[in-house]
Amino acid sequence: MNRQQKAELAALLGDGVRWNVSMARHSTFRAGGRAEALADVNGVEELRDLLRWLRRSGVPWRIIGRGSNILVSGRGFAGVIIRLQGELAAVDLRHEPDRAGPGPVVIRAGGGCSMARLLAWCTAHCLGGLEFLAGIPGSVGGGVCMNAGAWGQAMGERLQGVEILDCDGRLQRLAADALRFSYRRMEVAGREPERMIIVSAWFGLQRDRQAEIVARCRDYLARRRQKQPAGVASAGSFFKNPDGDYAGRLIEAAGLKGLARGDAMVSPRHANFIVNTGRATADDIAALVAEVQERVYRNSGVRLEPEVHIF
Numbered sequence: 001m002n003r004q005q006k007a008e009l010a011a012l013l014g015d016g017v018r019w020n021v022s023m024a025r026h027s028t029f030r031a032g033g034r035a036e037a038l039a040d041v042n043g044v045e046e047l048r049d050l051l052r053w054l055r056r057s058g059v060p061w062r063i064i065g066r067g068s069n070i071l072v073s074g075r076g077f078a079g080v081i082i083r084l085q086g087e088l089a090a091v092d093l094r095h096e097p098d099r100a101g102p103g104p105v106v107i108r109a110g111g112g113c114s115m116a117r118l119l120a121w122c123t124a125h126c127l128g129g130l131e132f133l134a135g136i137p138g139s140v141g142g143g144v145c146m147n148a149g150a151w152g153q154a155m156g157e158r159l160q161g162v163e164i165l166d167c168d169g170r171l172q173r174l175a176a177d178a179l180r181f182s183y184r185r186m187e188v189a190g191r192e193p194e195r196m197i198i199v200s201a202w203f204g205l206q207r208d209r210q211a212e213i214v215a216r217c218r219d220y221l222a223r224r225r226q227k228q229p230a231g232v233a234s235a236g237s238f239f240k241n242p243d244g245d246y247a248g249r250l251i252e253a254a255g256l257k258g259l260a261r262g263d264a265m266v267s268p269r270h271a272n273f274i275v276n277t278g279r280a281t282a283d284d285i286a287a288l289v290a291e292v293q294e295r296v297y298r299n300s301g302v303r304l305e306p307e308v309h310i311f
């Protein structure tokens, strides 16, 4: 950004913009290059103005949620990284059928709302259906974009619709049947996912007993603790599972558990987790990822594709 663009952005967002920010502090990997600007946006109007300004000025941008499935490369990101906060991270009730009536209870959650907050809200309101998200450290927007899921369930299945802002600042509500969900991916016909922001999402849930919702969340969390490395920085599963197989199985079969580049390591506990054992840089992670891809290909003929979005 040139000096004038910086001044315009500062005038638009005030305290909401920070400069030259290490993205290691905003990613669960605790690694990543610097963003030229990190913009926290609190409302739809502010976000619309920002997107229109970005369009006019040609400054590159990306949206992130909780940074649990991204890696900003060592070069850094020359442009604006946007996060949703305030009213764009709230949850509220949209439609409640009569107590005896059929049909789901519909809630709306802002794109910036964390999964943890969404689940706590659902539990407090005795609404079941999203418990499978327990332990996934993302946001609603990131979860919908990635079609996050676990234990045979995924976010797309509970979704009734989304509200999106496109890069021209147009707000649109799309029903679930306008969206296509596949493994760790959401598509909207005719649109590039990187060019739109999920402002909010509607979910259809069932009333349930609070104790049962809590028990299901605890069960999922306990299962997670058994399988995944705990207390170490990562972005969850790094590679997508190829059709009919598991990335973790292929990495283990290539003998790569424990392989390290700097402080980036293939977790000895779960081979599809690349973990940051201390001060790994984005370059360490990228070097390790390339080596894992190469050695798995040599061993099994399968090219592993990252699930983590790298930019």
Ligand SMILES: Cc1cc2nc3c(=O)[nH]c(=O)nc-3n(C[C@H](O)[C@H](O)[C@H](O)COP(=O)(O)OP(=O)(O)OC[C@H]3O[C@@H](n4cnc5c(N)ncnc54)[C@H](O)[C@@H]3O)c2cc1C
Pocket (backbone or CB within 6 Å): 028, 062, 063, 064, 065, 066, 067, 068, 069, 070, 084, 111, 112, 135, 136, 137, 138, 139, 140, 141, 142, 143, 144, 145, 146, 147, 148, 149, 150, 196, 197, 198, 199, 234, 235, 236, 237, 309
């Ligand atoms: C310990 C651990 C365990 C995990 N377990 C699971 C699991 O069981 N299942 C699973 O599916 N994932 C899992 N993940 C990965 C991750 O938590 C999910 O993919 C999550 O949904 C990402 O959400 P986020 O808000 O952190 O997105 P980010 O990582 O911030 O972003 C991911 C992508 O979503 C886009 N995005 C974010 N917000 C928006 C928005 N509002 N509008 C449009 N696009 C947006 C970003 O541009 C980026 O391309 C795990 C991660 C960790 C660290």
